Each structure stands twice: as structure tokens, then as C-alpha cells.
Amino acid sequence: MDSLKYLRSFINRDSGILLDIESSSPDRDDIQPSIETELGKFLGLIIRLTNAKKVLEIGSGIGYSTIWLGEAVKVTSGKVVTIDNHERTHKEVIKNIKAAGLNNWVEIKLGDAEDLIMDFEDEWDIVFQDGGKYLYPVLHDKIVRLTRPGGLIIADDTMFKVNTQVRKGLGEYMDEYNKMVFADSRLYSTILPVGHGITVSLKIGPDSE
Numbered sequence: 001m002d003s004l005k006y007l008r009s010f011i012n013r014d015s016g017i018l019l020d021i022e023s024s025s026p027d028r029d030d031i032q033p034s035i036e037t038e039l040g041k042f043l044g045l046i047i048r049l050t051n052a053k054k055v056l057e058i059g060s061g062i063g064y065s066t067i068w069l070g071e072a073v074k075v076t077s078g079k080v081v082t083i084d085n086h087e088r089t090h091k092e093v094i095k096n097i098k099a100a101g102l103n104n105w106v107e108i109k110l111g112d113a114e115d116l117i118m119d120f121e122d123e124w125d126i127v128f129q130d131g132g133k134y135l136y137p138v139l140h141d142k143i144v145r146l147t148r149p150g151g152l153i154i155a156d157d158t159m160f161k162v163n164t165q166v167r168k169g170l171g172e173y174m175d176e177y178n179k180m181v182f183a184d185s186r187l188y189s190t191i192l193p194v195g196h197g198i199t200v201s202l203k204i205g206p207d208s209e
């Protein structure tokens with residue numbers, strides 16, 4: 001048994017709908033991939049650990065990661081706001097969040113993240129970035145500002161640069177993002193080899209005017 005299979009054998013899903021989505025995804029070529037099970041569990045762990053109550057997700061997809069986040073904020077009595085700009089997947093998120101019984105914990109927004117977050121308050125405990133890869137560098141400064149001091153930014157797929165199966169341009173966006181993050185004195189960051197890599201940043205410093 002390889003190491004990934006081994007670690008996955010221990011991961012229980014926080015909702016039965018997660019397994020339904022996992023089973024249906026391999027047959028579909030019309031959606032972008034969802035996060036790995038171990039990343040879902042990691043997000044659930046971090047939200048519980050930090051007692052996060054305000055969680056922002058960029059890139060809902062069909063709601064797989066959103067369900068992990070929603071199950072966690074149910075425990076912390078918090079709320080997830082999730083954004084996606086794709087109309088058809090938006091309908092699936094609505095359906096999946098309802099099926100998971102998470103309507104009271106998840107607010108689903110349809111639109112371009114770049115526009116929608118402009119009106120948001122600077123108060124988020126955790127921001128999970130999993131939208132279009134080109135967005136990561138574009139949104140970086142705004143996302144740091146939206147995160148409260150002591151809050152976390154978790155960005156998915158940040159080791160794309162060294163993944164030979166991924167389209168080259170995507171890796172370049174991720175590399176640019178990592179360089180911005182590690183040069184940013186407001187953040188204390190590391191990259192963890194979960195899935196295609198996650199960059200986790202703690203906001204330690206104030207925003208300059």
C-alpha cells in the first residue's frame with residue numbers, strides 16, 4: 001500500500017455527501033478537481049483548532065471543500081462565505097450544501113471574486129484560496145487585508161510549479177504567489193506537501209496605510 005492510500009484509510013468523511021461527490025467526480029470532465037480528502041480534513045482540523053467563526057472560500061467548485069468547511073463551522077458556531085463565478089457549478093453548490101444540511105452555515109455567492117471581495121470587511125479568521133490560479137497573485141494584498149491579525153490564509157495547489165503534469169502557466173502563477181507571500185512582512189508562512197501543496201500564512205503584522 002502506498003503512503004497516500006495508507007493515510008487516506010484513516011480519514012473519515014465529516015459528511016456522507018462528501019463520499020457521494022467523490023464517487024461521482026471521476027466520471028465527470030466538466031468540472032475542475034476538488035481538494036484532496038486529507039486537505040478537507042486538515043481544513044476541518046484547523047477551523048476547530050483555531051475556533052474560526054468567519055471563513056471565506058474563493059472557488060466553491062461544486063461545493064466539496066465547502067462541505068468540509070461548513071461541517072467545521074457548524075462546530076464553532078461560525079459561518080462560511082463561498083464565492084464562485086461559474087453559473088452551472090453554482091447551482092450544484094446550492095444543491096450539495098442543501099443535501100449536506102448546511103444551509104444555516106454556508107452563504108453561497110455567485111460572481112467574480114475580484115469584484116465581490118472589494119466590499120467585504122477586514123475580519124476573516126480564515127481565507128481559503130482555491131479559485132482561478134491567476135487570481136492568487138492578483139488578490140494577494142486584498143486577501144491579507146481582509147484577514148484579521150492572528151488569522152490564517154490557506155492557498156491550495158501552490159506547488160504546481162514543480163508538478164510536471166500541470167499546465168506550465170499555472171505553475172508560474174503559483175510561483176509568483178509564493179514569492180509574494182514569503183516577501184510579505186505581514187505574514188509568517190510555510191508550504192506543506194498536502195495534495196499539490198498548500199501555502200499557509202499567519203497574519204502577524206499590521207497593514208500599512
Ligand SMILES: C[S@@+](CC[C@H](N)C(=O)[O-])C[C@H]1O[C@@H](n2cnc3c(N)ncnc32)[C@H](O)[C@@H]1O
Pocket residue numbers: 032033034035058059060061062063064065066083084085086089111112113114130131132135
Ligand atoms: C479548483 S476549483 C474549486 C474546487 C473547490 N474548492 C473544491 O475543492 O471543491 C476552482 C473554482 O474557481 C472558480 N473561479 C475561477 N475564477 C474565478 C473568479 N475570478 N471568481 C470566482 N470564482 C472563480 C471556478 O469556477 C472553479 O469552480
